[in-house]
Amino acid sequence: MIHFIPLENIEERYTVLMNTIVNKSKAVKVYYPEWQSTQINKGQFLDIERTIEFKAKQVEMISQAFQGGMVSDGDWFFVADIFFPALDSIKYMAELQDINIKVAAFNHAGRADQADFVQKLGTWSDTIEKGYHELCDLIFVGSEYHKKKVVEYFGLDTKKVVATGCIWNNDEAFKYFPKLKAKKDFVVFPHRLSPEKGVDDFLEIAKAMPEKEFVITSSGNKDCEYELPDNVKYVNNLKKSDYYAYLSSAKYYLSTAYQETFGYTLREALLYGCRVVAPNDLCYPEMLPKKCLYERGDIDTIKKHLSDSYKVTDRYKNKYNNTFQEMINKLK
Numbered sequence: 001m002i003h004f005i006p007l008e009n010i011e012e013r014y015t016v017l018m019n020t021i022v023n024k025s026k027a028v029k030v031y032y033p034e035w036q037s038t039q040i041n042k043g044q045f046l047d048i049e050r051t052i053e054f055k056a057k058q059v060e061m062i063s064q065a066f067q068g069g070m071v072s073d074g075d076w077f078f079v080a081d082i083f084f085p086a087l088d089s090i091k092y093m094a095e096l097q098d099i100n101i102k103v104a105a106f107n108h109a110g111r112a113d114q115a116d117f118v119q120k121l122g123t124w125s126d127t128i129e130k131g132y133h134e135l136c137d138l139i140f141v142g143s144e145y146h147k148k149k150v151v152e153y154f155g156l157d158t159k160k161v162v163a164t165g166c167i168w169n170n171d172e173a174f175k176y177f178p179k180l181k182a183k184k185d186f187v188v189f190p191h192r193l194s195p196e197k198g199v200d201d202f203l204e205i206a207k208a209m210p211e212k213e214f215v216i217t218s219s220g221n222k223d224c225e226y227e228l229p230d231n232v233k234y235v236n237n238l239k240k241s242d243y244y245a246y247l248s249s250a251k252y253y254l255s256t257a258y259q260e261t262f263g264y265t266l267r268e269a270l271l272y273g274c275r276v277v278a279p280n281d282l283c284y285p286e287m288l289p290k291k292c293l294y295e296r297g298d299i300d301t302i303k304k305h306l307s308d309s310y311k312v313t314d315r316y317k318n319k320y321n322n323t324f325q326e327m328i329n330k331l332k
Contacts, residue, residue: 001072002331003065004028005079008035008054011239013219014264018080018167018324027328028078031065033057052085059086066093071101076331079105080167082132082139091135102137104331106166107146108261112153115196115259130154140164140327142262143283149261164327165320166262173271180248180273186213187252187306188274190243190265193218193226198256198279201296205256206232208299212306215250217243247272252306255279263287270317277305288316 004022007015022030035054065071077090082105094101109116111129118125133139133154139161141147147163150156191197193216206214207229216224218236228234235246247253253269255278262283269276278284280293291310294301 001070001075002028002328003031003062003071003075003077005031005058005062005077005084007080008051013240014166016240017173021167021169021172021324024172025324025328027332029065029070031058031061033061055085059089062086062090063093066097066099071099073100075099075101077101077103078327078331079103081105082107082136083110083129084132087132087135103135104138104140104327105132105136106140107133107150107161108142108166109146109259110150112149113146113259113261117194117196117259136160138162138330142166143286145283145286146261162330164330165323166264167324167327168267168320168322169324170271170318170321173268181245182249183251183273184249185251186215187254188246188250188269189214189216189254189256190269191216191255191257192220193222193224196257196259198258199226201256202254203229203232205254205299205302209303209306214254215246217246219243244268244272247274250274251309252277254302254306255284257282260284267320270312273311275305275308275310276312277302287319288312 006019006022009016009019019032022028033054071094079087084105087103087105090101090103110118111126133156139150139156141150141161141163142165144163147161151158151161189202193199203226210229210231212231214232216232216234217238218234219238221237223236224234247269251274253266253274253276255263255266257279260282263278266276266278266287276288276292277294278288278292280295284293289312292305292312294305
């Protein structure tokens with residue numbers, strides 16, 4: 001049996017889609033406690049206290065599964081986010097009862113990424129995350145770029161880390177998308193306004209293209225702390241359907257990120273038919289052809305990209321399709 005421990009459903013993020021895909025799989029038992037909070041009330045993309053509360057309830061469910069004899073030799077525990085505060089409890093319960101289980105987890109980002117927000121944590125987090133990796137028998141990551149970072153930073157066996165992309169299915173994703181609209185000449189900037197997402201670079205680009213309209217889309221409730229040029233609009237508190245409406249009508253999608261281990265919003269923009277533009281860095285060269293990439297600081301190339309109508313081929317749109325099944329097959 002595969003015991004799957006999901007992230008909580010958050011309307012503004014990708015977790016509802018992930019969990020919908022997982023719930024349709026007959027191959028897993030899902031540990032999802034009753035949960036009322038589906039919106040971000042604090043922060044831009046994560047309510048940290050509510051997340052810990054949610055995960056604590058999952059630990060209770062896992063403990064009850066052990067108590068009820070529902071965990072057997074050969075079972076896998078697959079944790080949707082390796083930053084699970086009781087990953088050790090799973091091994092603790094299993095090993096003290098001589099139950100031979102294995103643990104897999106998805107590493108979305110972390111200390112191996114020098115631009116990730118967790119760098120603000122103390123050095124204790126290096127030790128904790130190293131322990132998470134040691135507790136796991138298999139680690140999934142979104143890209144070969146991230147795999148290399150994780151393997152090198154924590155000194156892991158390359159066979160232990162598998163690059164699959166995040167949980168994704170094109171057909172399932174399209175059910176959440178509104179009907180594609182007639183495209184309008186504006187650019188969606190999909191990132192939160194923070195240094196790791198290259199906000200200063202973005203503002204420099206926007207100022208260099210005063211004739212072009214830019215829309216900053218944010219899922220959190222944080223007000224904009226930057227002085228924006230007249231051609232830049234900031235919208236926040238967006239649910240996924242609101243964000244999809246912007247992608248559906250936008251001609252262009254622009255990323256300036258310095259931290260991106262798997263471009264989830266990029267995947268959505270590709271399916272929406274946006275002309276996508278991103279740095280020749282991070283995971284982007286794996287996800288896009290060269291005609292979509294630019295070197296940092298090369299505003300002339302960015303201007304050119306944000307004026308043409310190039311669309312990527314289906315090969316890139318389908319590259320990470322049905323990735324959850326790929327993960328399940330790996331565990332089996």
